[in-house]
Amino acid sequence: MDLRPQRPLVHLLLCLRALLPNLALRRPTRIHYTPISRSDFNAGNIDCRNLAVIEIIFAMTRKERFQFVLDYFRENNPDAETELLYDNPYQLLVSVILSAQCTDKRVNMTTPAIFEKYPDSSALSKASFEELFPLIKSISYPNNKTKHLIGMAQMLEEKFHGEVPLTVEELVQLPGVGRKTANVITSVVDNQPNMAVDTHVFRVSARIGLTVNAKTPLATERQLLQFIPKEDVHVAHHWLILHGRYICIARNPKCRECGLQQACKYFQKNVLEKN
Ligand code: SF4
Numbered sequence: 001m002d003l004r005p006q007r008p009l010v011h012l013l014l015c016l017r018a019l020l021p022n023l024a025l026r027r028p029t030r031i032h033y034t035p036i037s038r039s040d041f042n043a044g045n046i047d048c049r050n051l052a053v054i055e056i057i058f059a060m061t062r063k064e065r066f067q068f069v070l071d072y073f074r075e076n077n078p079d080a081e082t083e084l085l086y087d088n089p090y091q092l093l094v095s096v097i098l099s100a101q102c103t104d105k106r107v108n109m110t111t112p113a114i115f116e117k118y119p120d121s122s123a124l125s126k127a128s129f130e131e132l133f134p135l136i137k138s139i140s141y142p143n144n145k146t147k148h149l150i151g152m153a154q155m156l157e158e159k160f161h162g163e164v165p166l167t168v169e170e171l172v173q174l175p176g177v178g179r180k181t182a183n184v185i186t187s188v189v190d191n192q193p194n195m196a197v198d199t200h201v202f203r204v205s206a207r208i209g210l211t212v213n214a215k216t217p218l219a220t221e222r223q224l225l226q227f228i229p230k231e232d233v234h235v236a237h238h239w240l241i242l243h244g245r246y247i248c249i250a251r252n253p254k255c256r257e258c259g260l261q262q263a264c265k266y267f268q269k270n271v272l273e274k275n
Pocket of ligand 1: 247248254255256259260264265266267
C-alpha cells in the first residue's frame with residue numbers, strides 16, 4: 001500500500017501529539033520540572049525537557065509568575081530579614097542612611113562605633129561634623145552622609161520628640177531620607193506594606209518579568225504592589241534583595257543555582273533559547 005499521500009497528515013498528527021503536553025500546561029499551578037544541572041548547563045546540554053519549559057515561561061501570565069516566585073520564597077526563605085544590625089528604630093535609620101551606595105557588610109562594620117558614641121538622636125544631634133566624619137569616612141559619600149546624619153538627628157529632636165516617625169510622609173522630611181529609606185523603615189519596623197526598591201529589587205524584578213518596562217524605582221514599586229499580597233510585601237522586599245545579592249547578581253547571575261529558572265524570562269531568553 002502506498003502511504004505517500006498520507007505522510008503530511010501523519011506528520012501533522014505527530015506534531016500535534018508532541019505539542020499536547022505543553023498545551024496542557026498552559027495554566028500551570030505547580031510544574032514538575034527538574035532544574036538544569038550544573039554539568040548539563042556547563043556542557044550546553046539543554047534537552048527537549050527544557051523546550052517545554054520555554055513554552056511554560058512564555059505562556060505564564062504575570063499573576064502565575066508572581067505566584068510561582070512568592071511560593072518559592074515562602075518555602076525556601078520564609079523568615080527573610082534585613083542584614084543590617086540594629087537594636088532600635090534610631091539605629092536602623094542611621095544604618096539605612098549609611099547604606100546608600102554601600103554594602104550592608106561595610107555599614108555593619110562602621111555602626112558599632114557610631115552607636116557607642118551617639119546612642120540616641122539627642123547625642124547625635126549635638127555632634128559636630130569634625131567629630132562624626134572620622135567614624136564614617138570608610139563609607140561611600142562620607143561628607144554628605146555626615147551632614148545628613150547630624151541634620152536627621154536634629155530634626156528628630158526638634159520635630160518628632162526624638163522618636164523615629166513611622167509614616168513615609170513624615171520620614172521623607174528628614175535629611176538623607178528618601179522614599180526608599182522611608183519604605184525600608186516603615187516595613188522593617190512596623191511591617192507596613194511598603195516596597196523599598198533598591199538596585200537589587202529593580203534588577204531582579206525586571207529580569208524575572210515581575211515588572212514590565214518599569215523605567216524607575218517608583219514604577220517598579222507600583223507594579224510589584226499590584227501583584228504582591230499586602231501581608232507579604234514587607235518580607236518580599238527582603239526576598240528580592242537577598243536573591244539579587246547572592247544569586248541573581250548584576251554581572252553574572254547564577255542561573256544554574258537558581259530555583260526560579262522555570263518562571264524567569266531572562267532565563268528563557270538568555271539561557272534556554274541560546275542553547
Ligand atoms: S534564573 Fe537567572 S536571571 Fe532568573 S532569577 Fe534566577 S538567577 Fe536571576
